[in-house]
Each structure stands twice: as structure tokens, then as C-alpha cells.
Amino acid sequence: MKANPKDVFSGTYYIDGDVACAYGAAAAGCKFLAGYPITPSTEAAEAFAKLAPQIGAMFIQMEDELGSIVAVLGASWAGKKSMTITSGPGFSLMMEGIGFGAALETPFVIINIQRGGPSTGVPTRTGQADMMQARWGSHGDYEIIALSPDSPQESFEFTIKAFNLAERYRVPVMLMSDECVGHMTEKVVIPSASEIEVEPRRFYHGPKDQYLPFKPERDLVPPMVKAGEGYRLHLTGLVHDENGYPLLDCDIDEVTQKSTTRRLVDKIRANADKIIEIKEDSLDDAEVVVVSYGITSRVALKGIEQAREYGIKVGSLRLVTVWPFPEKRITELAHKIKGFVVPEINYGQIVFEVERCSHGKANVVLVPHGGAGVHNPDDIFEAIKQVAKNKEKYEGVVEYRTSLERLIFG
Amino acid sequence: MSKEKHHPMESWLRMDRIPHIWCPGCGIGTTLTAVIAALEKIEANPDEVCVVSGIGCTGRAAGYLKFDSFHTTHGRAIPFATGIKLANPKLKVMVISGDGDLVAIGGNHFVHAARRNIDLTVICVNNFIYAMTGGQVAPTTPLTAYSTTSPYGNFEPPANIPRLAEAAGAVYVARWTALHVRRLTKSIVEAIQKPGFSVVEVISPCAQYYSRINRLGDGLDMMKFYHQNSLIKHMEPTENLDIQYQEQIIVGKFVDRERVPFTELQKEGCN
Numbered sequence: 001m002k003a004n005p006k007d008v009f010s011g012t013y014y015i016d017g018d019v020a021c022a023y024g025a026a027a028a029g030c031k032f033l034a035g036y037p038i039t040p041s042t043e044a045a046e047a048f049a050k051l052a053p054q055i056g057a058m059f060i061q062m063e064d065e066l067g068s069i070v071a072v073l074g075a076s077w078a079g080k081k082s083m084t085i086t087s088g089p090g091f092s093l094m095m096e097g098i099g100f101g102a103a104l105e106t107p108f109v110i111i112n113i114q115r116g117g118p119s120t121g122v123p124t125r126t127g128q129a130d131m132m133q134a135r136w137g138s139h140g141d142y143e144i145i146a147l148s149p150d151s152p153q154e155s156f157e158f159t160i161k162a163f164n165l166a167e168r169y170r171v172p173v174m175l176m177s178d179e180c181v182g183h184m185t186e187k188v189v190i191p192s193a194s195e196i197e198v199e200p201r202r203f204y205h206g207p208k209d210q211y212l213p214f215k216p217e218r219d220l221v222p223p224m225v226k227a228g229e230g231y232r233l234h235l236t237g238l239v240h241d242e243n244g245y246p247l248l249d250c251d252i253d254e255v256t257q258k259s260t261t262r263r264l265v266d267k268i269r270a271n272a273d274k275i276i277e278i279k280e281d282s283l284d285d286a287e288v289v290v291v292s293y294g295i296t297s298r299v300a301l302k303g304i305e306q307a308r309e310y311g312i313k314v315g316s317l318r319l320v321t322v323w324p325f326p327e328k329r330i331t332e333l334a335h336k337i338k339g340f341v342v343p344e345i346n347y348g349q350i351v352f353e354v355e356r357c358s359h360g361k362a363n364v365v366l367v368p369h370g371g372a373g374v375h376n377p378d379d380i381f382e383a384i385k386q387v388a389k390n391k392e393k394y395e396g397v398v399e400y401r402t403s404l405e406r407l408i409f410g
Numbered sequence: 411m412s413k414e415k416h417h418p419m420e421s422w423l424r425m426d427r428i429p430h431i432w433c434p435g436c437g438i439g440t441t442l443t444a445v446i447a448a449l450e451k452i453e454a455n456p457d458e459v460c461v462v463s464g465i466g467c468t469g470r471a472a473g474y475l476k477f478d479s480f481h482t483t484h485g486r487a488i489p490f491a492t493g494i495k496l497a498n499p500k501l502k503v504m505v506i507s508g509d510g511d512l513v514a515i516g517g518n519h520f521v522h523a524a525r526r527n528i529d530l531t532v533i534c535v536n537n538f539i540y541a542m543t544g545g546q547v548a549p550t551t552p553l554t555a556y557s558t559t560s561p562y563g564n565f566e567p568p569a570n571i572p573r574l575a576e577a578a579g580a581v582y583v584a585r586w587t588a589l590h591v592r593r594l595t596k597s598i599v600e601a602i603q604k605p606g607f608s609v610v611e612v613i614s615p616c617a618q619y620y621s622r623i624n625r626l627g628d629g630l631d632m633m634k635f636y637h638q639n640s641l642i643k644h645m646e647p648t649e650n651l652d653i654q655y656q657e658q659i660i661v662g663k664f665v666d667r668e669r670v671p672f673t674e675l676q677k678e679g680c681n
Contacts, residue, residue, distance in 0.1 A: 031497075034493065066486065066518075073482075075496060079498065227501065228457065228501045232477060237482065238481065245473075
């Protein structure tokens, strides 16, 4: 389905990544945003609040992030494409609602403009340290989808992609941006509505009394209905069966057999190949592969260029979809190359996924960064050199000591 | 052949989930009866009614009512209901939950939904205790009352729910006990019909925890207590509505005022 022309503000803009997210949400058909102000994400909420009456959408500034995320769930079940926008501390508060949303298989989008952490951290500066929280932050078993943009243009495009995936798989989708991308002002081209593909909600059309809110159809995903249309839905955060009824007085086998939890995990794992998107460059004869995402992949370009000039065969694998993780591709590469270099603005998160999927076949080197800024590309170049020259086999992940760390910590 | 007997409220209930989990002597069933009676009285279209509850004994109400019903996470019934109401203002959205859910963990949402005057009907069943988890002290437990976590008597001043609701901006506030079924039903009718944020507090016996721990007898004894100690005082200033341990409980309708609901204000604001 094509986007509704009323929702698409076609044109060429000079805007930051946050604002681009708001335009992306509008184009994707988002009609409800509940949020709470938090640096560095506020520009996105401000931009959406301004667009809302023009596109027939509702914006509400809630009392906190606990309320924001749950209002988003309520609105989604009332039939609106919905989202919230936040940053680290708010993201932490939203974990409760994310688990609830995953359990209810509610489509919605969360934009996290990451800042330095932990706790209040560095509010006005960048970080990429919420990546594992995105995946594992709420209690219990569930799967989500997370994307990572590296520019305002991608902030626009990936917000649409996030809505499409959320509706397609009835799952919370996280746009894991960061302060650098969020506050970076660049040219953004918003195409015409006819060029924007939008996934409509998968509504159920069968007899009303036979609707089961958690009975899967295509791709292990159940179709949805709206509240207020006579389906007399019942939804609960308790472990439930296809009808949404809690499994309270059942024995253990019956809970395992009837619960939807297995499918929450399976619907993403089984469809991972369809969901995963990566951008590859010069991997065919690469000896070293740089795995990166978000703003770091742009910084890494320079380090990769330096390494190539130096004569190292280095390729790049950029995670567009961070979750689910491209396990197969990493394993495949691990068998062919000397090692991976993983720069990220944290002290090691995605690098451990790379190590897990390498199965000991390739060395894995982390180029860490404590946040508030981005890497010096020279460090990425040096790390690539280290991996290319090294002949020994590392045990586990090895941390590259960046120039900054050596300067500070000796 | 004997005629099959049906409960008169069967069409409003998820009969496939009965029997319910509530204990003998509990007041939540009575409250649900009043809710259904109120909806019958106003001839509500059940397809347009949404019930949202949180966690706790009263939180299970959503599981038994045959509307679009949502059993949300602890304290989040009001924001979930806010999302539904704003996304589809045609729906009658009711929040049925307990004192702990609405006033403790969900207290901030209660205050702000009242301030915004979101058009919701909030039924707060107040049993003075966290019963689902086994009888811990609640924000409503009267001073000196025992609970499993106030083993030497509660020393925390309890919340006065009508006063909180009024101060935050609710347009309709009433309090009854589970004994006052007829008056409670009438208040629920008024609350549903009132545009804006309305709150009906229902003082309810918890025979299994509150009255057992405090040796106050069973559900029937609690009903007798309400009968002897409830005082109907409509429009009593809410500052006088504190509840002292085993003392008089003032019931009635305390607030009925006009404030423009959120969705109306929003429409105006957009023009």
C-alpha cells in the first residue's frame, strides 16, 4: 500500500535527525504519539506535535514515560498506528510497557535517541549503550526488532520501515538512533506519497464470534481488530492462550502447550531472514571486517578508507537491523576472514554478539568509546591494522586501547 | 424437565471464565454488579464500552466483564485507558481497579488524568490492603491497622481518595461501601454520564486479609459494620473524608462540577 498523500510532506529539507523521525512517522501513517520530554529527543516530539493537527493525529505529552508507553498501547488497540519518542532514562522506564506490548503483540514504534549513560548520563551528548537493553530490557521471554539509522535521511526512512515492521509482525519496533544522528542537520528528501510503501494493519475479517486475538495466520502473526467494534476482546499481561485468556488453573504442560510465549520468540526468529537488513561493502576478499551501526558506521568509513590505502583488504558490514542479529552472515564471514573490528560507543555490547556468532573462527576486536563523542577514525584504522597483522588466535573479545584511553589511563 | 437457570447478568459476563477468583465476603463482585446494573440502566451499547483494569484483586474485573476488556500492568490502567479514549473518543471507557493500583503505583497517572479531565469513569475499589499479594499495608490502610507488613500497626497516614481526586481536578467524586448497592449504582450511572474524569470509591470488605488480620470478622460482619457506621453526607467537604480505623465512614456524592473535558479543549486548541 502507498502512503496517504495527506501524511507526506514531500520536498527537500535541511533538518535534523529528530525532526526527520517526526516526518517519517507522519508518512508511515502514525496517528498517535504519547511522550515525555527528554533530551536529546525533544525535537522529534515537538515536530510531531506541530504536524499532528495537519494529519489528523493526536499528540499528548504524558506525565512520565511509564504512562507514555502504555497510552501508546491503548491507542494502538483502539486502531491507531502509534509511537513514542525517548532517550536512555525514559527508555528504562518504558521497559515495563515494552514487555507488556510484546506480550500483547501490539504494533508500535519507540524511537530512542540514545545519549551517554548510565543513569542521567550525558544528556546532551551521544552514546550507543542501550543496544542490549533494547533487546533484553524487559523481563521474560520476547523478541523485538531494532533498527539503527546513521543520518537524518535514514531517520526519516527507517521510521517508516519501523512502522511497517511493527504492523507486519505485531511487535514493538525500536529505532535506535543517537544524539549525533538526532541533532545532525543535513539534507533530507521526502519523496512523494506514491514512492513510499506503507504496511497497513493486518485486520481480521472473519466472523466476530470466532476471532482469537492470538491465533496466528501468515508468518506466525495473528491478525488484529480494534477495540469498540464488537469483538469483546480480552487482553492481559498474564501468560495467555490464543483467546487472550490467562492460563491460571492449568498444569505445567498445559501452560507450555497453550501459551503464546513460544510464538512471541518464534515469529521473529523464524522470519529473521525476511526482517534482517545489512549493508555490505567489499566483503568478497576481505581479511578484516568492520561491523558497525548508526553514527559509528559513518565514522568507521574514514578508518576503513585509511586501512585500504595502507593495503589491507577490509570490508564493512553495517547493521541496519541490529535485532534480530544477522547471525548466519557473521558466522559465514568468520570462517573466511582473520577477524572482526567492532567500534561502538559503549564498552562492549554488539561485539559480544559478533563473538558469539564467530564460534571461535575469527578474532574479534572491540574499539570502545565511553560516549559523549564519537571515535577517532585513526583508532578504527589502528584496530584494523592490529587484526590484519596479528597471527595469534585470541581468546574471546580483545579490547583495542584507543588513543584517548591510552592518553587518559596510560 | 427443569428449566435451565441463567444469571440475569450473563450476557454482560464472560461466563466461560466463571467461577471467579474472589473470596467469599469480598466486595468486588458487588461492585461489578453495580457497574453492570448502571450500564443496563443507561442502555449502554456493550460494544462501545471498554473496561481497563490494573493489577490486584480488582484488576481481575476486566477478565470477567464481556466488553473489550484490558488487564494491564500494575498502575497503568489509567494511561492505557487514556490511549484508548483519545484514539477513539466515541468509546465509553471505564477503569475498574484497586486502591493500591490507582493511588500508589498509579498515583501519578490518577492525578494527571484528573488534571487533564480525560473523559474516563474510574471505579476504585478500596479494601484498605494489598490483598492479591497476601495482605500488605496499602496507601489506604487506616492508622494503627495491622497488615502483614505493618505487624505493629500502621503508622503511615492513609490517602483520602475523594480529596485527592477533587484536588487533582475530577468533575465527579462519590464514595459508597459495598453495602450501598443501589446508591452505588446510581453514582456509577451519574459518573458514566458525566463528561470528564469521574471517580467512584467503593469501600469494600476484604474478609480474607484485612478483616482476618485485624480480627474484624467475616464479610458479613464487615457489612454490618458498614451498616452501623456509614453516614451519608452529600457534598461534605472532601477534607473531612479521612477514614480512621473502625470509625465512622462518610459516604455520598461530594463533587459534581463542570470542567471542559480534554478532548473538547483539544479540539478548540487546534482551531
